Amino acid sequence: MRRLDWLDALRGLAALTVVLFHLSPQVIGTEAHLAVMRHIDLGKTAVLLFFLVSGYVIPMSLERHGSLRRFWIGRLFRIYPAYLATIAVFALLAAAGLLHWQASLRAETGTGVLAHVTMMPDLVGVRGVVRVFWTLSYEMVFYLVVTGLYAWGLHRHSAWYAAALALTAWAVPLPDALLGENRRLLAALLLLGLLLTLTLVFAARSRAAGVIGIGFVLVPALNGHPAAASTVRSSQQALLLLAVMFAGTVVYRWQHGQIGRVAGPAALGVVAASVVGAQWTQRAWLADVFAVATIFLIAYVFRHRTMPRALTWLGRISYSLYLLHVIVLFLLPRIVPDLGTQPLPVRVITGLAYLASVLGLAWLSYRIVERPAQRLGRRLLDKIDTRHPPPPIPATQRAAPGTGRGENARESV
Numbered sequence: 001m002r003r004l005d006w007l008d009a010l011r012g013l014a015a016l017t018v019v020l021f022h023l024s025p026q027v028i029g030t031e032a033h034l035a036v037m038r039h040i041d042l043g044k045t046a047v048l049l050f051f052l053v054s055g056y057v058i059p060m061s062l063e064r065h066g067s068l069r070r071f072w073i074g075r076l077f078r079i080y081p082a083y084l085a086t087i088a089v090f091a092l093l094a095a096a097g098l099l100h101w102q103a104s105l106r107a108e109t110g111t112g113v114l115a116h117v118t119m120m121p122d123l124v125g126v127r128g129v130v131r132v133f134w135t136l137s138y139e140m141v142f143y144l145v146v147t148g149l150y151a152w153g154l155h156r157h158s159a160w161y162a163a164a165l166a167l168t169a170w171a172v173p174l175p176d177a178l179l180g181e182n183r184r185l186l187a188a189l190l191l192l193g194l195l196l197t198l199t200l201v202f203a204a205r206s207r208a209a210g211v212i213g214i215g216f217v218l219v220p221a222l223n224g225h226p227a228a229a230s231t232v233r234s235s236q237q238a239l240l241l242l243a244v245m246f247a248g249t250v251v252y253r254w255q256h257g258q259i260g261r262v263a264g265p266a267a268l269g270v271v272a273a274s275v276v277g278a279q280w281t282q283r284a285w286l287a288d289v290f291a292v293a294t295i296f297l298i299a300y301v302f303r304h305r306t307m308p309r310a311l312t313w314l315g316r317i318s319y320s321l322y323l324l325h326v327i328v329l330f331l332l333p334r335i336v337p338d339l340g341t342q343p344l345p346v347r348v349i350t351g352l353a354y355l356a357s358v359l360g361l362a363w364l365s366y367r368i369v370e371r372p373a374q375r376l377g378r379r380l381l382d383k384i385d386t387r388h389p390p391p392p393i394p395a396t397q398r399a400a401p402g403t404g405r406g407e408n409a410r411e412s413v
Contacts, residue, residue: 005312006303010053010296012314015321017046018132019358022329026339027351040287047135048244048275048292050322054139055248059158062150068201068209070381075143077377078370079319083119083136085369086323087129099330102127104229114187118194122232124187125177125225130326134231138238142245144197144216151210159259159267162246166274168221169239176235178222190219217242240275247271251300320365325358 002008021043025033036042065071093099104127105112112129115121122134123141149155168174179186193212200209220242224235232238247268254264272289279285314321332339336350 002312004057005307005315006299007053007057008315008318009307009311010049010299010315011318012311012316013295014046014049014053015318016314017042017049018322019325019355021046022326023351023354026329026332027347029340037284039284040291041284044284045288045291048288049295050135051138051241051244052248052251052292052296054142055245055250056252057248058143058245059146059150059155059249060252062146062155068147068151068206069204069384071147072198072201073377073381073384077373077380079119079136079139081369081373082320082323082365083133085365086327087116089324090129090327093327093331098334099327102129102229105129108183111184111187114184114191118187118190120187120190120219122230123219123223123225123238124183124190125227125230126183126187127229130323131231132322132326138220138232138241138245140194141216141220142242144194144213145242146213146249147197147201148210148213148215151206151213156253156258158246158249158253159263162243162250163267163270165217165239165243165246166271169236169243170274170278174224174235174239175222176224176226178235179219186223236278240278243271243274251296317359317362317366320370321358321362324361324365328354328358328361 115124122137220238224238
């Protein structure tokens with residue numbers, strides 16, 4: 001058994017939940033779907049679980065690599081190939097007349113291109129080519145902020161960051177779209193900031209890169225978008241998502257004795273209370289947070305046990321599954337028109353066929369896009385290490401015991 005199979009199982013469960021959530025209106029009907037959402041929003045539950053897992057894994061990955069340059073090469077080869085492949089598939093289907101570009105992207109093409117290069121369309125206020133791209137905006141901000149904290153040796157104080165972000169989002173009136181309604185300018189500035197950060201990282205100017213990286217926290221804090229094209233409609237919600245990711249980091253550091261026994265649970269309690277309290281008008285949030293905490297806790301308690309192979313397999317293909325399943329869903333009405341009004345057996349059979357199709361497509365993407373890209377990234381890292389061996393990792397920046405390369409520590413999105 002690989003030591004981090006429990007994280008793969010969580011990612012697999014989250015990805016499958018997202019797929020089923022998006023499929024459910026077609027199979028059980030819109031009214032039944034909305035009735036379930038009044039009690040628990042499984043889509044939000046899955047996304048929060050994804051963010052919690054990323055918060056746990058990304059700092060571990062960074063400290064395992066021992067260098068910002070190695071970390072970013074690994075990240076770029078991990079997330080961009082499947083992302084670009086998804087955009088290419090959508091573009092081909094759109095060119096064939098089977099799909100249509102979002103109206104906001106047609107109206108603001110230049111802005112959309114710039115926003116997609118950075119993976120931050122939601123923070124710019126434009127719709128992603130595939131709507132699920134919105135979560136990548138907050139993943140990217142998290143990578144950049146963690147980069148900055150690591151560069152300045154401040155990364156171990158995760159409990160403070162998680163609690164401070166959550167309390168700020170809950171208690172402080174935050175402006176929305178403060179950075180301006182000029183979305184093209186904002187998209188260009190975000191691209192410039194990302195490119196400058198990466199340039200400084202590869203030039204071994206880590207502290208300068210760190211300043212910019214930490215500065216990216218201002219984007220969700222001040223520029224949440226109430227625009228129709230955005231999924232996250234306020235700075236409050238955007239900052240809470242970042243707090244959830246830092247909550248995952250708190251779990252990782254608490255597990256490895258890097259956070260006190262009181263500070264860790266206290267920070268997690270603050271984040272949970274803030275997420276629920278800030279969204280108190282939507283009663284499903286309480287169920288969402290309870291479900292996420294329960295699922296993560298169960299997986300954590302049994303992390304040394306053998307995980308279900310189906311879930312770990314789903315975890316390995318979860319990124320491609322998450323990105324591509326919506327494209328197949330868009331095509332479903334062309335194959336079975338008015339599926340929601342068809343007899344139940346037709347809906348069930350169609351749903352099962354859809355699941356088989358998206359799982360097969362995700363597996364194919366994983367095999368021909370993700371894995372070759374990751375191998376290419378590792379070869380590049382090996383060449384870099386041969387020419388420029390990484391410096392010794394300071395004791396304050398080493399990964400926790402048992403997270404070395406030889407123990408199958410894997411990265412997450």
